[in-house]
Structure formats: C-alpha cells, structure tokens
Amino acid sequence: MNIKHTLFATVLALGAMLGGAAVKAETLRVGMECTYAPFNFRNEAGELVGYDVDVAKGVAGIIKADLEYVCQKWDGMIPALLANKFDLVIASMSITEKRLEKMDFSSPYRFSIGRLVGRKGLDVELFDSAGNPNAENFKGLKVGLERASTYASWFEAKLPGADVILYDTNEALYLDLQNGRTDLIMTNPMKAYLRFLSKEDGAGFKLVGPEIDEEKYFGVGVGVGLRKGNEELRDRISAALKQLINDGSLEQYARKYFPFKLHKEEWGQ
C-alpha cells in the first residue's frame, strides 16, 4: 500500500515536473484564521473546510491555480499579507475604506447585512413592498440591539421613534427576546442562525422582514484581499467569483451551513 502510494506520488511528481516545463502552474498562498467556523475551520478529520475555503477552492478551480493555506491570527492578517507571507486573504474580511488604503479587494462574495428576528406568529407588516420600514407598525414593539452597533445606527437613522433597548452582548439579545422583554432584535442573520435559531431555544423564532443591507451602514461585504499592484490577478478572481455566483456554486457553499445564501445576485453582473 505504502509502496504503491510512493510510486504513484513519484510518477505524479515526475509528471508535474515535465508538465511544469510546458504550463507554469501558479500556486497561490491563502491566509485565513482556520478557526472561524463555519467560514474557515478544521473539521473533525483535521481538514480545512468552510464557506471561505469553498470559495477559495472554487476560485482556484476556475483560474487554474494551486492553493496553499496559511493559518494566521486575525490581528496579524493584513501585516502578514503585506509582508508577503501569503498572496490572498480569504478569511471573511469585510471591504472597508480603511483597509482599501493599504490593500486591494476583489468583488464581494459574502454580504454584511442585518435582519430582524422575532417570534413566529408575529404578524405585522413591518416593511412596505419596497423594503422600507413602516414606522407606524413598529409602534408598541420593543427592539433589542447591541450598544453602538451598525444596527443601532441604522435604527437611529431610519426609525428614530422606535422603542429600542440596548444590550452589551449578542447572547443577552437572544435571552431577552426569549423571555419576552423584547419583541424583535436586529443582528447579523448568520450569527442569529448559528447561535439561536438553529438551537432548541430559538425554535419559536424566525427571521422577520427583508435583508437590510444599506452600504452606508453595513459596508459592501466580504471580499478576497490581496496586495496592491496585482490588478490582473484581482480581476481574474473577481471574474471567477462572478462565475461562481452565476452558476449557483456560491449559494451551494452557503447552504452547507445556512438555510439561506450569503451573497447578492447582482454581484454576478
């Protein structure tokens, strides 16, 4: 068995060397935390899996590159990229103005949005057909939010009269929603699903209303990060991401972990 494997590997290696002379195989080193479930983490078998990992593999398949993963702690992610420890950041990194000063991003592959969560059977038209909140129907409803979060700024701007209660942690939001001290909470739907809705405690609750994604409050989304000056590679990655959106792969990656997709269809254009 071992001998067979070794032989096989040798043949492969020889083939690769011979082939390498003809087609230059590109190896891209990808930085990620490797501990951020369900986006990039090791499963029980020790393999790197997750939404980010699937995106990396999908992109690599299209642009015909080999991948090498580099596990890097979050606070050192951008310095390590700039120090050429790896070529790409595919680690759920949001595209922000501040980061764009130092690095470049592909087009987005995952959104940053907010969703309301409320009790099943809460039957109020909170939003009109255009997706704008209907202030009248928020009256009498208590809304739990995290202190000084993007969700709180959105509420302050859009629904200044709403009865808002501020919490210090995400867990406290779910507890008080369950206890009936609030009628609604607004948070990141992925977090809400993983920590609450998919658990027994969250059984009586559901996502309410549309995806709230105004760029002014929530940013553009998550993209593949790379060093500046790699425009050609960046454009190839963006094109590959669009292909993954349009052929449905991206939605398939998301549905491994969530009952909803994590991107906007218009990113495919």
Added chain:
Amino acid sequence: MSFDVALIVDSIPKMLMGLGLTLQLLILSAVLGLLLATVLLLMRISGKWYLDLPAQAYIYVFRGTPILVQIFIVYYGFPQLGFIRDSFLWPILREPFGCAVVALSLNTGAYVSEILRGGVLGVDRGLHEAGSALGLSAHQRFIYITTPLAVRLAIPAYSNDVVSLMKSTALASTITLLDMMGIARTIVAETYAPYEIFISLAVIYLIMTWFIQKAFGVFERFMSRHERQ
C-alpha cells in the same frame, strides 16, 4: 493623551438626562429597602428562633454575594422559571427597572437591618430599666426610648449605606437601563473616549454624594438637638 473638553461639555447634559432614572432607582430602593430592613430587624430581635434564623440566613446570603450577581439572577435567572413568568410578579420583573429596584432593595435591606440592629443594641440598658421603673410597657419602651435613640445612633452608618446604594444604581446599566451610567457607556462605545466621559460622570456622582452627606448631616443635627447648648 489629549483631553477633549468639547466632548465633556457635549456629553454632560446627555448624561444628566439619566439623572431622573438614577434618582428614581435610589429613592425607591432606599424606601423599600428600609421597610424590608425594619421587618428583618424585628425578626432578629424578636427573641424567637423561628423568626431570627430565617432573617439571619437572608442577611448572610445577601451580604455574602456581589450585588451584580444578585441583579443578574433577578434579571436573567428568574424569567427562566416558568412559574415566575406566569405569576403576578412578572409585570414587575419583565421590566428592567423593576428588576433593578427589586435587586437593590433586597440587597440594601440586608445591610440596613444590621445597621439598625447595631443602633438598637447600642441603646443603654439603664434607660430600659428606668423606663420599666416608670411603669412603661415593653412596647412603649421600644417606641419611646429605643427607637429614637437607635435611629440617632444608626444615622452615620445609614448615610454610608445610602451613598453606597447610590453608587450601586450604576449597575442597573448592565441590564439595559439608561441611567447616567448606561448613557455614559453608550457615549463611550460611540466615541471611544472613556477617559473624558467617565471622569465627568464620576464628578456628577461625587456631587450627588455631597448632597446626600449634607442631608444626613442636617438630619443628624436635628436628632441630636438636645445636645446643643
């Protein structure tokens, strides 16, 4: 580091919007706590073990655990029990304000009952004996001799407890109440300027402490008016 004076000028009025809530918490908890303390005191000095022991246990538990833990148990713990959510208590415990008042009153009641007991025990035995020699009943002695003297003896320690209760009201901000502390924490989370905001807040609390001390000073002088020349 720079000290942003404009930010302080801007945020003090915002924090003062929470003053009303802070005062409500303080006054309501102080009054309810004092009532509770009186009941506990009577149980403690009743001389009957079946009243004394429960009071002792209560005082031990509430003085022996952090007030923050008590607030969290009332706020997050009680609603987990179905029968509390179905009971008449739920309208009170549903509201964070009710939870804060309940927790603060239960806590301060335990401390104040011990302060009052100290006052009662400090009343000279000789006065009791003189009272009975004059034909006063036990009840009369308690009302006309013990109570006024015990109150006077307890004032300094009690004023301390009221100040400490006032500071404890800041913990209500941990259960979503926007008292002065809650507003300050929100401003800090938005401006990342803890230094300016919390120092201004500390000054506001110091001013409140000064008023409380002054008020009790006046009360103490009134209760000791016979000692003046």
